[in-house]
Amino acid sequence: MAREQNRFVCQACGAVTGKWAGRCESCGAWNSISEEAGSASSGAPKSAGRGRKLETGSLAAVEAEPPRRLSGIGEFDRVCGGGLVPGSAILVGGDPGIGKSTLLLQVMAALAKSGARTLYVSGEEAAAQIRLRARRLSLETAPVALVTETSLKDVLATMEAKPAPDIAVIDSIQTMWSDALEAAPGTVSQVRAVAHDLVRLAKRTGTVLLLVGHVTKDGQIAGPRVVEHMVDTVLYFEGERGHQFRILRAVKNRFGPTDEIGVFEMTDKGLSEVSNPSALFLTARDQWASGAAVFAGIEGTRPLLVEFQALAAPTSYGTPRRAVVGWDSARLSMVLAVLEARCGMQISGQDIYLSVAGGLRISEPGADLAAAAALVSSVLGRKLPEDCVIFGEVSLSGAIRPVGQPEARLKEAAKLGFKRAIAPPGARLDGIEVATVDTLSGLVDLIREG
Ligand code: TYD
Ligand code: MG
Secondary structure, eight states, rough: OOOOOOOOTTTTOOOOESOOOOOTTTOOOOEEEESSSSSSSSSSOOOOOOOOOOOOOOGGGGGOOOBOOOSSSSSHHHHHSBOOOOEEEEEEETTTTTTHHHHHHHHHHOOOOOOTOEEEEEESSSSHHHHHHHHTOOTSSSSOOOEEBBBHHHHHHHHHHOOOOOOEEEEOOOOBTTOOSSOTTSHHHHHHHHHHHHHHHHHHHHHHEEEEBBOTTTTOOOSSHHHHHHHEEEEEEOOOOTEEEEEEEEEETHHHSSEEEEEEEETTTTTEOOHHHHHHHHOOOGOOTTTTEEEEETTTEEEEEEEEEEOOOOOOOSSOOOEEHHHHHOHHHHHHHHHHHHHOOTTTTTTEEHHHHHHHHOOOGGHHHHHHHHHHHHTOOOOOOEEEEOOEEEEETTTTOOOOOOHHHHHHHHHTOOEEEETTTOBBBHHHEEEEEEEEHHHHHHHHHH
16 A cells, blocks of 8 residues: 655645655745645545536626725725725735734724624634733723634634624634644645635625734745635735834735725824824934935825935945845846936945835835935935925936826825925926926936036
């Protein structure tokens, strides 16, 4: 008889092989394969017989969607695309200790107070610990149903029992385990099976399912691809260590825009909403220095002003340092190359540090011009005007490309008291003096002339 062999599963993509390898052949991840109990061939169950003919229905006859549930926590509702869609599954990922449990407890308490049936399943903390957190948040009287359990079977039975909860939180998906599998909790096979069963049940009962997912060292939810494909919405809760701000970001949403962000502040009484984040990401004007530039950006559907800070200093290394926080290092290299090649700037002998103030991560190409302005300002030692915002995309030829929604950006700037802007051609707004630049060397001249 053949020896029962364990199988090897890639913890990044879920691919199953019969032997260990240093690199996963299907997704290319290194050192991601680990051994799990169960045989490689026992993956898909064999089913016998033919399928049955399904009843088809016309699209027009599908019932209109039931109304979304609003938690009343505006930043959270907006990131979800305007409230929670019944029957949908939402994955909330983030580093340990970033505040996922705090946020979800606050959301659940708000929903429970508005009359929704809620269920909070914790596999990580004891009831007493959760009560302690609730007391700190002044939410200990909120009618949230609480269970501490890790067995998937029992959790499913609890969620199925009538009346089914309107909203259920599973904190966290890695702690739940299905006894149908031999693999240990937290492995890809378990996470996939647990997510699959929970999502199916939620679709059937119309429960909104909020799954908490831990993030691995390299910033991915364990078994990311497998779970991200199963859920309707993926939210990441992020923040820089040492900063009070927390950002909830939608990276996938079947029911709303992605790139939407919600901004929170972690206080001693939990997370409070920051409804005017632009003010938060700008430093006090009396500390305004060379190397600072205010970017008028759009995050999701909302305009947001953030400050780019650059520092150029003579290098003491053979290869100068390029350090960047909150922006893409490849884009920094590109902007530096264009400044050298097209604008005659001498940068190669300098260390360059670039950071986005406040711990925010910017991924919009429209930030190129603001980053370039901060760099040029630092290299030339010339301050930019304090009341000026900047946006535009830089192409390799040194041309400045227009970006989306220039008017919304300028309006946000005007609202916060800015009087001037440097922008690609076509941007205008009453009350803001716009200097248009169509090449990067135009920007350099503008800063040089002051
Ligand atoms: P938590 O929600 O437990 O994080 P996660 O579930 O993502 O692991 O948050 C834990 C951190 O938040 C902890 O370091 C303490 C801090 N915190 C506050 O600062 N204020 C509060 O009111 C609460 C409840 C937590
Ligand atoms: Mg937690």
